Amino acid sequence: MIYFDNSATTKPFPEVVDSFVKVSSEFFGNPSSIHRLGVEAESLLAQARKQIGELLQVNPREVYFTSGGTESNNLAIKGTALMYRNRGKHIITSAVEHASVREAFQQLKELGFRITVVPVDTEGRVSISDIEDAICHDTILVSIMHVNNEVGTIQPIKEIGNMLKGYSKILFHVDYVQGVGKVALDIQRYHIDLCSISAHKFHGLKGTGVLVVREGVQISPLFSGGNQEWKLRSGTENVAGAVSMAKALRLTLQSYKTKLSQISEVQSYLLKELQALEDIVIHTPSKGQAPHIINFSVKGFRGEVFVHALEEKGLIVSTTSACSSKKKAISHTLLAMNVSKEVAESAIRMSLSYENTLEEASKAVSIIQTTATELREVMH
Amino acid sequence: MNYDRILIRYGEISTKGRNRTKFVEKLKRSAKRALTKFPNIIIETTRDRMYILLNGENGEGIIEKLKILPGIQSFSPVIKTSLDLEEVKEAALQLFLNNYKVGDTFKISTRRANKDYPLDTGQLNYALGSHILQNVPDLKVDVKNPTIDVQVEVRTEAVYLSIETIMGAGGMPIGSSGKAMLMLSGGIDSPVAGYMAMKRGVEIEAVHFFSPPFTSERSKQKVVELAEKLSLLNGGYFTLHIVPFTAIQQLIQKQIPENYTMTATRRMMLRITDEIRRKFEGLAIVTGESLGQVASQTLESMLAINDVTSTPILRPLITMDKSEIINIAKTIDTHHISIQPYEDCCTVFVPAAPKTKPKLEKVQYYESFVDFEQLIQEAVDKVETIQIKPDDDKKDQVFGELF
Numbered sequence: 009m010i011y012f013d014n015s016a017t018t019k020p021f022p023e024v025v026d027s028f029v030k031v032s033s034e035f036f037g038n039p040s041s042i043h044r045l046g047v048e049a050e051s052l053l054a055q056a057r058k059q060i061g062e063l064l065q066v067n068p069r070e071v072y073f074t075s076g077g078t079e080s081n082n083l084a085i086k087g088t089a090l091m092y093r094n095r096g097k098h099i100i101t102s103a104v105e106h107a108s109v110r111e112a113f114q115q116l117k118e119l120g121f122r123i124t125v126v127p128v129d130t131e132g133r134v135s136i137s138d139i140e141d142a143i144c145h146d147t148i149l150v151s152i153m154h155v156n157n158e159v160g161t162i163q164p165i166k167e168i169g170n171m172l173k174g175y176s177k178i179l180f181h182v183d184y185v186q187g188v189g190k191v192a193l194d195i196q197r198y199h200i201d202l203c204s205i206s207a208h209k210f211h212g213l214k215g216t217g218v219l220v221v222r223e224g225v226q227i228s229p230l231f232s233g234g235n236q237e238w239k240l241r242s243g244t245e246n247v248a249g250a251v252s253m254a255k256a257l258r259l260t261l262q263s264y265k266t267k268l269s270q271i272s273e274v275q276s277y278l279l280k281e282l283q284a285l286e287d288i289v290i291h292t293p294s295k296g297q298a299p300h301i302i303n304f305s306v307k308g309f310r311g312e313v314f315v316h317a318l319e320e321k322g323l324i325v326s327t328t329s330a331c332s333s334k335k336k337a338i339s340h341t342l343l344a345m346n347v348s349k350e351v352a353e354s355a356i357r358m359s360l361s362y363e364n365t366l367e368e369a370s371k372a373v374s375i376i377q378t379t380a381t382e383l384r385e386v387m388h
Numbered sequence: 389m390n391y392d393r394i395l396i397r398y399g400e401i402s403t404k405g406r407n408r409t410k411f412v413e414k415l416k417r418s419a420k421r422a423l424t425k426f427p428n429i430i431i432e433t434t435r436d437r438m439y440i441l442l443n444g445e446n447g448e449g450i451i452e453k454l455k456i457l458p459g460i461q462s463f464s465p466v467i468k469t470s471l472d473l474e475e476v477k478e479a480a481l482q483l484f485l486n487n488y489k490v491g492d493t494f495k496i497s498t499r500r501a502n503k504d505y506p507l508d509t510g511q512l513n514y515a516l517g518s519h520i521l522q523n524v525p526d527l528k529v530d531v532k533n534p535t536i537d538v539q540v541e542v543r544t545e546a547v548y549l550s551i552e553t554i555m556g557a558g559g560m561p562i563g564s565s566g567k568a569m570l571m572l573s574g575g576i577d578s579p580v581a582g583y584m585a586m587k588r589g590v591e592i593e594a595v596h597f598f599s600p601p602f603t604s605e606r607s608k609q610k611v612v613e614l615a616e617k618l619s620l621l622n623g624g625y626f627t628l629h630i631v632p633f634t635a636i637q638q639l640i641q642k643q644i645p646e647n648y649t650m651t652a653t654r655r656m657m658l659r660i661t662d663e664i665r666r667k668f669e670g671l672a673i674v675t676g677e678s679l680g681q682v683a684s685q686t687l688e689s690m691l692a693i694n695d696v697t698s699t700p701i702l703r704p705l706i707t708m709d710k711s712e713i714i715n716i717a718k719t720i721d722t723h724h725i726s727i728q729p730y731e732d733c734c735t736v737f738v739p740a741a742p743k744t745k746p747k748l749e750k751v752q753y754y755e756s757f758v759d760f761e762q763l764i765q766e767a768v769d770k771v772e773t774i775q776i777k778p779d780d781d782k783k784d785q786v787f788g789e790l791f
Binding site: 023027030031042043044046047050051052055056059065069170173174196251254255258 | 448489490491604605606609721724730787789790791
């Protein structure tokens, strides 16, 4: 099996699962308990927070554990809206965000917020001037993703952050879920106030994530309860999850240092070979893209038909993002990039991890090629 | 744009006459210890400046460490360029853009130590200023009160550029004033007192009184965390003495009238701390007392408590208000640890109505019926000494492979 669906989720590293099992069984105390078991659990949690802070180059106090990317995005967006609803009711995002951002914005719209969705160009990139033009006197939040989960376009986060630093009333949230471990992001220097990551995208476990909240920034909690995570996120802490996430992030960033050229090489190989095939349109831009996502359409076939056909031959890929691919929805990102509905319906996403090799890529290309030929014979 | 060195301006060291070289050495040692994580740096010292050459190490990380190091007045990250004017112009622009936000004004301040440089100060100011103006739309010069001051120093070997002047902690390098024992409770005040003494160059070891089961493992953990925070001023190294105090406290409860238990307890703590001080060759005791804050901190109480020793007791917070102390606790990042609600040995046995004006003769009289000497010696002998070391070594020891 060739697993090219790493943007949907990654296979957890065995070491990560080991950590999880060990912490769950040996350090099962509640970090809020006052006995020794509680103290141990709390100090494990503190160490996980510290390691993640160091790896992301933020202060450990700025690391808040959540259940994953969706919760982090919801907490960042709704938490800001709740906190500052008396300061302003206008929030800005882009047309290519993940569903957890898009739908959070929709929900806030129903609650009376004004939302601006800035468009993207044909490569899926927002323009800084569009964002700046959208800013009103009562804008309180700009939420822009770092790496697009469907096509891999990197947004100009540094420039947006620099522009926004002139607007002290606006918080800047970045959905870093697809970028972390693959494309560096200087959270502090780019003036990012809120930043979401999710462990299962980097060989950690599902149900664990982080929202980085810059020191001094206050947002409202969404859960009421025992006031864990400095009152921002109530609920007994997932200590084993946090520890295993810290480990997954360390291992992934190690790969980032040693294997970035390898993954980029695999990507450029795939882009080059696919480009040469008949009736294939590549949607992933060739400049300013993350090294692990390749999005393309095989004209004439619906995406899901092709995904199933490839799976029969042992190549695991997906249509658009995993979250929407079950719903037969057409890719928002591709439509926003001005790709025609027909072509967008045929879109396929391959997404790599540092574990993937050139050999797998070359097999994948030949599988795609034969599948396309075979399917065409059936159709004609 | 990467900085390649950090220029450090000394604090009070520079006024210390003949001891100056010694102080500079202490600061260099302090900096070296604080920066062990950055093995490639080189530290150069001169009479009135210290330079840290980064050699490719992470400048931001180093800046964070330097901010809290006692003995530094201020410091600036510096870029070195060749004498070539074009290169200087480009570097100045890049440096400027890194710090610029819309609405800022600027000026160029050139110092030309190299008098052979073809352009004079005014010409350099003009050349660099106009280059930045041409490249940044709507930018204005303000020589009186600029938001950004680009400092340019032309020397014979190179040109140095800097923008930021970051304030250091001030004070004197640790170790330049000898060693003292800090009575560290876990509350808000004592870590601040320790910090202030360390800032004044005192090498600090902390003494904490632990009364299991009346005080929990958590309260001890809390003190370790506070000690870790203080260790950051000393490059991550810190010594913490934990005194088993249960037996003495129980004896006090049994033998001393209730309204005098607090006074007697404080006297015992001071006696034990003094013993530990002697054992570890300290010269003074530091406490977080602030006048009138609680019953034990009235002048009458101090007179009654201080009676047990003639060792100098330093009380850096004595005239400070609680709100001032809290502000410092927040700056040194101990406040959130201190306010965790765990009992310490001072809060467990607190009497309903402690004497705010205890009489020395009375407490002496009550104590005269009890033999504390042996218990004190036992407590001192059973002290658990914890050596706090920089994080990296520790991490591997504790939970090892889990991370």
